[in-house]
Amino acid sequence: MLSNIRVVLVQTFHPGNIGSTARAMKTMGLSDLVLVNPRAFPDDEATRLAAGATDLIESARVVTALEDAVSDCVRVVGASARLRSLPLPHYDEPDDMAAALVEDCFHDKVALVFGRERYGLTNEEIACCSHQVSIPANPDYGILNLAQAVQVLAWEIRRTWRRHPQGAACVNRTAEERSPTREQMIHFQEHLSRIMQRSGFITQPHARTEAQLQALFARAEPTRKELSLLRGLLASLEGHIDP
Template structure:
């Protein structure tokens, strides 16, 4: 047993997406509870919790039974200011990669700055889809043995929960705040995930309105633009400013596309 007395852990949510085996829900709950975390969120689990869940939870089954259930990852993290996806390295969606200790520092720093934080874990066999990864600000990569990199869902949850606990204990021992390399300007409210998705939707519409893509695949450009803006962790004020610029660009594009009312004939 850890010699440190019980202490308050940050309300970081552990989001489990498309979990296929009910027993893994219980094992993940046990992994969270041993490190002091209790905020579990489920996204479209394939099967409901059952007796296997309770058996594997070993007393932490309340985390599963009390967990809110969402139909999509976008809904589950709509109010979050930082979303970190736990994933393998070989993905077409290029994201900043963080080892667990660095991810823990980033997460705790975001909590200290008033952000809602989610750690996202994918399906046992296939992980997170590319579309789900695009909703994440960065990826967490657990450096397992490349010749046997298959990590159980509960084991991945345990690694991240332990990294978070150690980062918080280190901060307490140092008697200083956990550093946050992407802190927003003092006094500014960070943009939520829902704010950013609204901005990205308007950005996509604007790029089409001004014919930015010119026949090229719009998905590639949007993936790159999403990475740029997510990396900078915008505030609500910054998102509003950008959306105001986009609104003006859309208005000018609409005016430019209206048929001219001036006759092409020479005046009499």
């Protein structure tokens, strides 16, 4: 089920890094590449550095917003060197991240998101993710280029996938037991924000409060059934709030 694991590159500046990423992905059996507003693509340099992975270059999708790249994914992990810049759950070890992605990918789409070469992902982009991960490199020189970072995390995923008890992982989950997609979670968060404002809990949009609640529900990892119950509760409360 490695085809359910997506690699997303945000605003890649050097097209060669797209090609090197495709090569890193293919060596680990990954094939779903999505590009968010790349500076130059298609590009001969990307094709050249892809070496034997030109099929991934040819099938890569280009979108204009990160939300469009991950809306159908149930777990979205942003790779960031800035630890805990937002209160999202953080994987302290990449193998923990890999275990979670592999478990989910037997049933649903998941994504690994990488930012720009110079400064990575913005806070707004990290907020589109459900989790964060960092590579525990040398603290005195923890500089990895984009394709190297993809290679390290993709290797962790493949290593976990090879060791995974695949028979146990393939136990069917009902639709209600599966994790909600990012699109479903975003609709819930927007609904919650609306109720908080209409009820007077907050008097204006409050980014910090909303980010903390996003982190709370990311840690809780509700199922689709549980999220539906929460949406029903919010709808009921909404009906008792004066217009």
